Amino acid sequence: MTDLAPPLSSQRLLAGTDHGQRLNYEQHRATHGDLLLPARKQVHQWRTTMLDQIATAGLTGRGGGGFPTARKLQSGVNGRRRPLMVINVMEGEPAAKKDSVLACFAPHLILDGAEVLATLTHAVSIAVAVARDNPAALHSLELALSERKAARHTPFDVALVAPPGRYVAGEESALAHWLDGARAVPTFRATKPSKLTIKSRPGVIDNAETSADLALIARRGPEWFRSGGLGDACGTTLATLSGNVEEPGVFEVPLGTPLRNVIALARPQGPILGALLGGYGGTFVGPAALDAPYSQSGLRPYGSSPGAGVIVAFDGSSCGVAETARIARWTANESAGQCGPCVFGLPALASELELLANGERVSGIQERILSHLEVINGRGACAHPDGVVRLVRSAFAVFANDFQAHAQGVRCPRAGAPSVLALPENSGEIEWK
Amino acid sequence: MEVRLRVDPVACDGFGHCAELAPELISLDEWGYPIILGESIPKQFRGVAEMAVNQCPRKALFLERVATPTTTPTTR
Ligand code: SF4
Numbered sequence: 001m002t003d004l005a006p007p008l009s010s011q012r013l014l015a016g017t018d019h020g021q022r023l024n025y026e027q028h029r030a031t032h033g034d035l036l037l038p039a040r041k042q043v044h045q046w047r048t049t050m051l052d053q054i055a056t057a058g059l060t061g062r063g064g065g066g067f068p069t070a071r072k073l074q075s076g077v078n079g080r081r082r083p084l085m086v087i088n089v090m091e092g093e094p095a096a097k098k099d100s101v102l103a104c105f106a107p108h109l110i111l112d113g114a115e116v117l118a119t120l121t122h123a124v125s126i127a128v129a130v131a132r133d134n135p136a137a138l139h140s141l142e143l144a145l146s147e148r149k150a151a152r153h154t155p156f157d158v159a160l161v162a163p164p165g166r167y168v169a170g171e172e173s174a175l176a177h178w179l180d181g182a183r184a185v186p187t188f189r190a191t192k193p194s195k196l197t198i199k200s201r202p203g204v205i206d207n208a209e210t211s212a213d214l215a216l217i218a219r220r221g222p223e224w225f226r227s228g229g230l231g232d233a234c235g236t237t238l239a240t241l242s243g244n245v246e247e248p249g250v251f252e253v254p255l256g257t258p259l260r261n262v263i264a265l266a267r268p269q270g271p272i273l274g275a276l277l278g279g280y281g282g283t284f285v286g287p288a289a290l291d292a293p294y295s296q297s298g299l300r301p302y303g304s305s306p307g308a309g310v311i312v313a314f315d316g317s318s319c320g321v322a323e324t325a326r327i328a329r330w331t332a333n334e335s336a337g338q339c340g341p342c343v344f345g346l347p348a349l350a351s352e353l354e355l356l357a358n359g360e361r362v363s364g365i366q367e368r369i370l371s372h373l374e375v376i377n378g379r380g381a382c383a384h385p386d387g388v389v390r391l392v393r394s395a396f397a398v399f400a401n402d403f404q405a406h407a408q409g410v411r412c413p414r415a416g417a418p419s420v421l422a423l424p425e426n427s428g429e430i431e432w433k
Numbered sequence: 434m435e436v437r438l439r440v441d442p443v444a445c446d447g448f449g450h451c452a453e454l455a456p457e458l459i460s461l462d463e464w465g466y467p468i469i470l471g472e473s474i475p476k477q478f479r480g481v482a483e484m485a486v487n488q489c490p491r492k493a494l495f496l497e498r499v500a501t502p503t504t505t506p507t508t509r
């Protein structure tokens with residue numbers, strides 16, 4: 001996560017960051033203008049207007065869930081106790097770099113958004129959570145906070161905090177848990193979406209890119225924000241492109257851009273056959289989806305969504321079964337080790353996929369995989385296992401021929417082909433505190 | 434009012450006591466963790482369900498009201 005290539009396209013969120021330019025507080029204000037927070041007397045009126053504007057802007061959470069931000073905030077605003085505002089820069093998805101890019105190059109946009117959110121929710125303070133193993137983002141945000149202090153701009157208490165950098169540690173109940181002094185593992189919540197509690201206060205958690213979007217909406221209004229997207233999609237978004245491309249990196253694109261054109265920004269090495277979208281708990285899509293608009297509604301017919309903005313483009317040079325097995329094993333190792341169906345189910349699933357990928361003829365293996373998907377789905381405390389199930393199911397559909405050939409024991413012509421996936425080592429020593 | 438069984442998978446120990454008490458409502462996966470059968474509890478099994486809930490050693494099993502009465506469409 002340290003060697004970040006500078007973002008290559010820049011329009012709104014990434015304005016002024018061309019050539020790897022980090023915007024300090026002064027440059028940030030010169031680029032975006034000042035953020036005007038309401039005077040005490042106007043706060044009430046401002047909140048109502050702002051919530052309306054966020055709804056009109058059509059902003060949806062950019063952390064993966066894609067839930068309408070205005071609706072989510074409504075519950076945070078109406079609480080009786082003043083909440084703690086948390087900005088989630090954890091970015092546990094190994095193939096995602098967009099929140100890190102924002103933090104490294106446009107940190108003040110995230111912090112401005114945090115102030116908008118804290119004003120909206122009447123928060124007592126703000127915590128900005130960055131994974132411990134992301135020193136570049138931590139450093140840039142730390143510097144940004146001191147730049148704001150030097151400019152005497154400190155309307156809120158802001159704490160920069162660094163939870164362990166695990167895949168599920170950025171899940172919101174895990175983050176709340178850790179901020180509460182416990183381990184960064186998800187907690188079981190009987191009803192979802194549920195209220196989060198941090199230090200006996202309500203916790204409101206929003207993603208870094210969502211926060212940055214709010215910083216822009218507060219300045220320029222909802223119509224301007226909407227106009228960043230194409231068709232019925234609202235605003236721009238940050239996509240992290242990797243896979244069989246020449247120039248992997250983070251690109252800001254209008255939501256609703258045809259997926260093919262988004263991938264083209266990273267200069268594909270050859271004809272692209274499909275992509276992994278969302279993250280390692282996301283979905284594979286095949287050639288038909290390449291002409292779909294890159295947006296929630298555009299990808300829905302393909303059972304997919306932009307999720308956390310991950311796009312791994314593939315040209316068919318590696319084996320779909322082997323890639324699926326790799327992700328299954330990696331995600332199995334990232335289980336927080338709490339729930340039986342996740343702890344036992346994911347490794348079992350990974351082993352079966354590995355057998356199939358290695359071309360071992362085990363009768364009934366496909367059926368066993370399918371039945372394990374059935375058994376695992378929906379039975380963890382968090383959505384981690386469900387994400388794996390979704391991913392494997394999509395792989396079955398998109399790589400149907402590969403799976404078929406492997407099941408029939410046909411020698412895989414791409415056995416041993418290099419993987420297109422960025423899969424870091426699972427942190428050997430389990431660190432959750 | 435329809436009710437159903439739920440499991441807190443973090444608390445559950447996977448010894449499968451509940452499935453022994455209420456085999457009509459709970460089966461076990463191959464690792465011994467409970468799988469809740471059906472969308473809601475048929476009237477005649479309410480008592481059994483309550484017993485299973487009360488006897489769960491980890492208090493992992495609980496009853497929950499089904500928000501919208503789920504009439505699962507069955508094709509016959
Ligand atoms: S489902 Fe898996 S990752 Fe989620 S809390 Fe349970 S054990 Fe942890």
Ligand code: SF4
Pocket residue numbers: 440444445446447448449450451452465466467488489490491492493494
């Ligand atoms: S009795 Fe309770 S702890 Fe035991 S398997 Fe059932 S739900 Fe889990």
